Amino acid sequence: MQPSNHGSAAVAADKWTVGTFALCTIAALYGLFCLALSNAPLTDLPNHLVRAHAIGDFLFDAGRLFGGSFSFHPRWTPYLAGDLVLACLDWLVGIEWASRLWIAISVLLLPLSIWFVLGVQGCSRRGQIVGSLLGFYLATDWFFASGFLNYRISVACVLFGYGWFLRSQDTGSMSAYVWYILLAVIGYAMHLSALIFLFAVVAVSLAWAVLKGRQPLSRATVLALPLLALLAIHFGFPDGEAGNDFASHWGTWESKLRRLMSSAVRFNVKYEILLFALFLTATLVPWLGIRWRQAFRSSSTELALALVFMALYFALPLVHGGVYDVDNRALPLALLFLLFAGIRSCDLAAPAQQRQLVLAITVAAANLVYLGFEILPQNYAMSLYRTVAQRAPAASAVLPINTQPEIGRYEPFSHAGAFVTSETIALTPYLFSGPANPNIGYFRYLRPPYAPSQFWYTRNDGTVDWEKIKQSYDYLLVTMPYEPSRIGIGFTVMEHNAVASLLKIRK
Secondary structure (H helix, E strand, O other), rough: OOOOOOOHHHHHHHHHHHHHHHHHHHHHHHHHHHHHOOOOOOHHHHHHHHHHHHHHHHHHHOOOOOOOOOEEEOOOOHHHHHHHHHHHHHHOOOOOOOHHHHHHHHHHHHHHHHHHHHHHHOOHHHHHHHHHHHHHHOOOOOOOOOOOHHHHHHHHHHHHHHHHHHHHHHHOHHHHHHHHHHHHHHHHHHHHHHHHHHHHHHHHHHHHHHOOOOEEEEEEEEHHHHHHHHHHHHOOOOOOOOOOOOEEEEOOOHHHHHHOOOOOOOOOOOHHHHHHHHHHHHHHHHHOOOOOOHHHOOOOHHHHHHHHHHHHHOOOOOOOOOEOOHHHHHEEEEEEEEOOOOHHHOOOOOHHHHHHHHHHHHHHHHHHHHHHHHHHHHHHHHHHHHHOOOOOOOOEEEEEEEEHHHHEOOOOOOOHHHHHHHOOOOOOOOOEEEEEOOOOEEEOOOOOOOOOOOOOOHHHHOOOHHHHHHOOOOOEEEEOOOOOHHHHOOOOEEEEOOOOOOEEEOO
């Protein structure tokens, strides 16, 4: 009597049903977590929100509130797409819900883009589930905690663009080619790295295909041409008002090696290493059940791309053009393509499939609990900060001072002072804008106020001219606790709570 396959098929179906249920549940929980962050407790996010809030005033109210403080002249450059979407969300649902939705979009898009790429590559449904689950961990890395949400969304644009490129390459579909170009343009308008990284992915993929005889050079040229044109436009016709000339700094070999985990470390190195080790185990567990030669053969392109982005990390400078952390933006792409390599190998290692699914669920769930433990208290603290910020008079000028130390590599209050401008229309000096910030030349202060380094208190970065501060500002908004002796001018406490104090400067 022959054994029936129906039982094993039912078990497999049940297993994937469990995986689908786990993915849907975890996606919903991550979405709820993001929507719960009502006060944008991600380092740079308040700054971006308030700039978009001011831009919305220009778009929908002719600059009635902020026309006397800022100028807005839109140009199709990196960051503009994010500002326009945020400005529209702000106008439709208000700044608080715009923030919640923007955070949720930045997190949910990456797992969705992973699902899409794996589907285009012909991976199994199980592979798509595992890849998407692990995508939640990658979507909430240091860049997320730091509020680099334009960058986070741009990484998803790279993957969506890559998926449409693969479909166009394989099928010759004109609609796929158009989607590929559209994603390249949108990604560029979100963040410059999207265009550069998508070009790297496409160039390596095409070179590999041409060398292996799977793609004629003429068709490869047609596929690469849109990205080459966009790169030529950006670098050949630079926006002269986008920024100033800044020195570049590459760092040292020691610092490069030390920062290899920089995208993964957020709050506490001890716990981050454990989570990262679990992620790598879940990614590479299929390789334990197959021969290495089989693994390399099944995922050679993905492994080559992972190595390319690791090489880009070492090649790129740490600081360039006034932009920090340039190099480590390549690290999430290296991890993503390593993940794709592991998923591509999974169908060759049936005994490891269930273990990989369990590990992926564990990583996604543990990461969410960890994020909640670290970020939700800061979200509440930010609500107290905003309560004090609301007490600043509308016609005043306010200098925010952050006195709180970093939580690992997380600085929730570095840019919280921007909320004064959105809450009361009072002027604050640190909004990202041209000419100091590259690619944001479309938004400027009309009369930039004097401002010391934002980190003069926490890092002893630069000197403070207190006489200029006395002439330029009416109030100081200081996080608690602070040392009154470090405030070099007289003041009166007007409002305070456990998180912040509003100090009136004595003239």
